Amino acid sequence: MLPPPVGGAAETLAFGPAVCQIRGGMDLTFDAAHEAFRTEARAWLAAHVPAEPLPSLDTASGFEAHRAWEATLFADQWSVVSWPTEYGGRNLGIMEWLIFEEEYYRARAPTRVSQNGIFLLAPTMLEYGTPAQKQRFLTPMASGEEIWCQGWSEPDAGSDLAGIRARAVRNGSGDGWVLTGQKTWASRGAFAEWCFGIFRTDPEAERHRGLTYFLIAMDSPGVTVRPIPQIDGETGFAEIFFDEVTVPDAQVLGDVGAGWSVAMSTAGSERGLSLRSPARYTEAAARLIELFDQHGRPHMSADAVARAYIDAEAYKLHTYWTATKVARGHAVGPEASCNKIFWSETDVAIHETALALLGPRAELLEAGSPGAWLDGYLFALAGPIYAGTNEIQRNVVAERLLGLPRG
Amino acid sequence: MDFSFSDEQTELRQAVRQTLGRACPTSALRDFYEANAERRAALAHDRWNAFAALGAPGLLVPESADGLGLNDVDLVGVLEEAGWAALPEPLLETAGLAAPMLAALLPAASAATALGALLTGNAPVAVGGIDIGVAGPSSPTTVAADGMLRTERVVGARDAAVYLMACRDPDSGWQLHAVPAAVCAVHTTPTLDAARDLSTVHWPLSSDTLLAYGVAAEASISLMADRGAAGSAAFLVGLADRMITLAADYAKDRHQFGKPIGSFQAVKHLLANARVKLEFARPATYRAAWSLATAQPTVSHDASMAKAMASDAADLAARVALQVHGAIGYTWECDLHFFMKRTWALSAAWGNAATHRQLVLAQARRPHRSKG
Numbered sequence: 201m202l203p204p205p206v207g208g209a210a211e212t213l214a215f216g217p218a219v220c221q222i223r224g225g226m227d228l229t230f231d232a233a234h235e236a237f238r239t240e241a242r243a244w245l246a247a248h249v250p251a252e253p254l255p256s257l258d259t260a261s262g263f264e265a266h267r268a269w270e271a272t273l274f275a276d277q278w279s280v281v282s283w284p285t286e287y288g289g290r291n292l293g294i295m296e297w298l299i300f301e302e303e304y305y306r307a308r309a310p311t312r313v314s315q316n317g318i319f320l321l322a323p324t325m326l327e328y329g330t331p332a333q334k335q336r337f338l339t340p341m342a343s344g345e346e347i348w349c350q351g352w353s354e355p356d357a358g359s360d361l362a363g364i365r366a367r368a369v370r371n372g373s374g375d376g377w378v379l380t381g382q383k384t385w386a387s388r389g390a391f392a393e394w395c396f397g398i399f400r401t402d403p404e405a406e407r408h409r410g411l412t413y414f415l416i417a418m419d420s421p422g423v424t425v426r427p428i429p430q431i432d433g434e435t436g437f438a439e440i441f442f443d444e445v446t447v448p449d450a451q452v453l454g455d456v457g458a459g460w461s462v463a464m465s466t467a468g469s470e471r472g473l474s475l476r477s478p479a480r481y482t483e484a485a486a487r488l489i490e491l492f493d494q495h496g497r498p499h500m501s502a503d504a505v506a507r508a509y510i511d512a513e514a515y516k517l518h519t520y521w522t523a524t525k526v527a528r529g530h531a532v533g534p535e536a537s538c539n540k541i542f543w544s545e546t547d548v549a550i551h552e553t554a555l556a557l558l559g560p561r562a563e564l565l566e567a568g569s570p571g572a573w574l575d576g577y578l579f580a581l582a583g584p585i586y587a588g589t590n591e592i593q594r595n596v597v598a599e600r601l602l603g604l605p606r607g
Numbered sequence: 608m609d610f611s612f613s614d615e616q617t618e619l620r621q622a623v624r625q626t627l628g629r630a631c632p633t634s635a636l637r638d639f640y641e642a643n644a645e646r647r648a649a650l651a652h653d654r655w656n657a658f659a660a661l662g663a664p665g666l667l668v669p670e671s672a673d674g675l676g677l678n679d680v681d682l683v684g685v686l687e688e689a690g691w692a693a694l695p696e697p698l699l700e701t702a703g704l705a706a707p708m709l710a711a712l713l714p715a716a717s718a719a720t721a722l723g724a725l726l727t728g729n730a731p732v733a734v735g736g737i738d739i740g741v742a743g744p745s746s747p748t749t750v751a752a753d754g755m756l757r758t759e760r761v762v763g764a765r766d767a768a769v770y771l772m773a774c775r776d777p778d779s780g781w782q783l784h785a786v787p788a789a790v791c792a793v794h795t796t797p798t799l800d801a802a803r804d805l806s807t808v809h810w811p812l813s814s815d816t817l818l819a820y821g822v823a824a825e826a827s828i829s830l831m832a833d834r835g836a837a838g839s840a841a842f843l844v845g846l847a848d849r850m851i852t853l854a855a856d857y858a859k860d861r862h863q864f865g866k867p868i869g870s871f872q873a874v875k876h877l878l879a880n881a882r883v884k885l886e887f888a889r890p891a892t893y894r895a896a897w898s899l900a901t902a903q904p905t906v907s908h909d910a911s912m913a914k915a916m917a918s919d920a921a922d923l924a925a926r927v928a929l930q931v932h933g934a935i936g937y938t939w940e941c942d943l944h945f946f947m948k949r950t951w952a953l954s955a956a957w958g959n960a961a962t963h964r965q966l967v968l969a970q971a972r973r974p975h976r977s978k979g
Contacts, residue, residue: 225609225611225612225613225615225616225680226609226610226611226612226613226680226893226897227608227609228608228610228894228897228898229608230608231608234608295608489968489971502965502968503961503964503965505968506915506964506965506967506968506971507964509967509968509971510891510912510915510916510964510967511887513891513912514887514888514890514891514912514916515887517610517887517890517891517894518886518887518889518890520608520610520890521610521611521889521890521893523608523610524608524609524610524611525611528611535886538882538883538886538887541879541883542883542886542887591872591876593879594872594875594876594879594880595872595875595876595879597879597882597883598869598875598876598878598879598882599875601879601882602851602855602869602878602879602882603855603859604855604858604859604867604869604870604874604875604878605859605866605867605869605870606870607870607871607872607875
């Protein structure tokens with residue numbers, strides 16, 4: 201159809217490396233030190249991650265197996281790489297933490313039984329804790345010797361967390377508090393040694409005022425734990441009843457009456473960077489593509505598989521974007537509420553797509569695939585509910601990012 | 608790892624926003640929509656000159672060839688601002704596609720002439736003849752009954768002095784030409800977005816206009832397809848941001864049941880969903896720009912991912928913004944339709960979201976574990 205080309209036109213052309221040099225600013229590669237850290241983490245994990253998956257951490261024996269794994273991590277300083285060295289960390293930055301997480305999920309290492317403590321409480325304690333509190337609590341938290349659960353929700357205070365009724369009053373000797381009330385949906389509550397929670401210390405105060413953040417030993421007299429079987433029959437969370445439980449002043453985190461703002465800093469961590477690292481989703485998406493291949497790449501699943509992969513990848517990029525801000529000393533901000541909506545929905549979508557690929561075999565509970573996808577699906581379904589429901593997060597996005605008026 | 612823009616890049620973006628605030632407010636878009644051909648040409652010419660004064664057309668051209676010597680990471684913010692303003696003129700085609708291509712092909716005399724015209728700032732460059740499908744780039748260019756080549760959906764032909772045109776022969780492969788406007792027959796095609804300039808162009812095939820063929824043309828087309836996808840993604844991100852902002856402002860102002868409608872959760876959640884999609888389309892779009900600027904081996908994957916996410920984000924923003932505005936948003940009088948119409952056009956141009964998702968999936972099997 202076209203005549204053969206002649207004249208001075210180019211037939212060969214070299215396009216790279218880049219026509220232009222990047223002048224400062226953006227660089228999406230990791231430097232040699234980061235790559236060396238990655239190599240070290242990868243080698244350690246390859247040598248230490250158990251070959252067989254550990255039993256469920258929501259059983260008594262599985263809980264202890266996971267605790268032992270935490271001790272193994274801690275012994276070689278891999279438990280909390282971003283913490284100060286005095287508490288068992290490596291004093292590394294957020295990028296190293298993300299790299300470690302990428303390698304952790306790549307190695308398919310066990311779920312962190314200590315995650316409530318190390319990811320949710322620890323950032324708050326590092327910010328608000330007294331020197332004595334940090335000294336007392338952080339190291340056993342990092343080693344798995346003491347596992348923490350969260351005492352926030354109550355039967356009548358879920359999404360409306362400011363409606364907390366569990367109360368704390370001054371004790372007779374004036375050196376502590378007496379706690380009474382009920383907390384619920386406490387993950388790891390069935391087996392944990394410690395609980396962090398918020399209680400109403402000023403009965404006259406309204407809503408989010410007059411609340412105080414407490415650290416409570418679960419073996420204190422007056423604490424009763426009633427495990428709640430979850431949708432899979434295992435006791436992943438629990439109700440905790442407090443019947444005149446005495447807690448010394450040394451176990452108040454932050455100021456008396458300032459519990460809401462202290463707690464919100466934990467909530468920020470949970471919704472923001474520390475609870476769900478992107479590696480969790482990029483690894484799940486990579487396994488989804490393997491499953492898609494194993495099933496002959498069926499046309500009807502292609503778009504959903506691509507969406508799942510893209511969203512996991514986008515969450516990773518967004519995390520690097522946010523981590524750059526954090527590394528420069530900026531706050532995460534209300535964008536964190538976008539995060540929580542996005543990762544929880546991505547997690548559900550990845551697992552729904554996998555179950556669709558498995559078709560009639562999806563209901564089988566046998567070990568390995570498909571059972572692992574089903575377990576993952578059940579876990580993913582909790583994501584849009586815990587850590588502040590996605591409906592609450594949408595309110596936060598609308599009010600704090602878009603400036604819409606409170607209803 | 609540093610995923611942020613430099614201060615200079617932020618300043619460039621602010622300068623573009625200021626320029627567009629003066630040269631392309633919504634009142635100017637309305638004028639442009641409703642003006643006759645002569646008036647439209649004058650408006651377009653003035654607006655292009657305001658942009659050219661910033662050096663924008665030559666942004667990706669090396670300083671040695673009289674350009675600004677900047678890169679795609681600088682350009683992405685400029686394109687996002689152009690999207691925010693729904694700029695009618697072919698900035699992506701001229702600055703993003705034609706200029707760096709002409710500069711890279713400079714030994715060819717036709718490239719030198721065309722690049723010179725582009726950098727003097729009087730006229731944009733039109734681009735046509737490349738589509739993106741699940742099998743990669745293809746060309747809509749065919750041979751017409753009069754023996755000329757016929758290319759539909761050429762962008763920016765009305766005001767351009769030079770047309771960068773592609774064609775593909777099943778046997779001899781791709782050719783890329785820089786064709787003077789004077790030798791082309793141009794039939795402007797009405798489109799839903801009256802500020803968009805699409806034409807069917809009949810052009811003579813001549814060795815005088817040939818820029819590249821064979822392997823070089825294929826590499827050029829591949830790069831243009833990636834830049835087209837990534838650049839339109841940036842434009843769509845700007846459009847999405849603008850539509851969400853317009854709708855949020857309206858929701859704060861409009862009262863029903865004695866309250867601003869933005870205080871109702873049903874309205875909040877619509878807008879929050881659109882805002883979340885935009886939040887995650889942005890870093891994907893910026894990563895694609897970085898991959899273009901640094902010639903990453905993953906550039907096609909990254910550009911496709913950006914376009915898939917930005918198309919979806921802007922489509923949702925358009926849908927939500929219309930719903931939040933209610934009946935007023937469905938009127939000619941409301942400015943929203945300028946942004947919705949450009950969104951619908953660009954969402955489909957350079958490969959739609961579903962197409963790019965399949966392109967991403969085809970390249971997703973090789974994990975790039977140590978790269979961003």
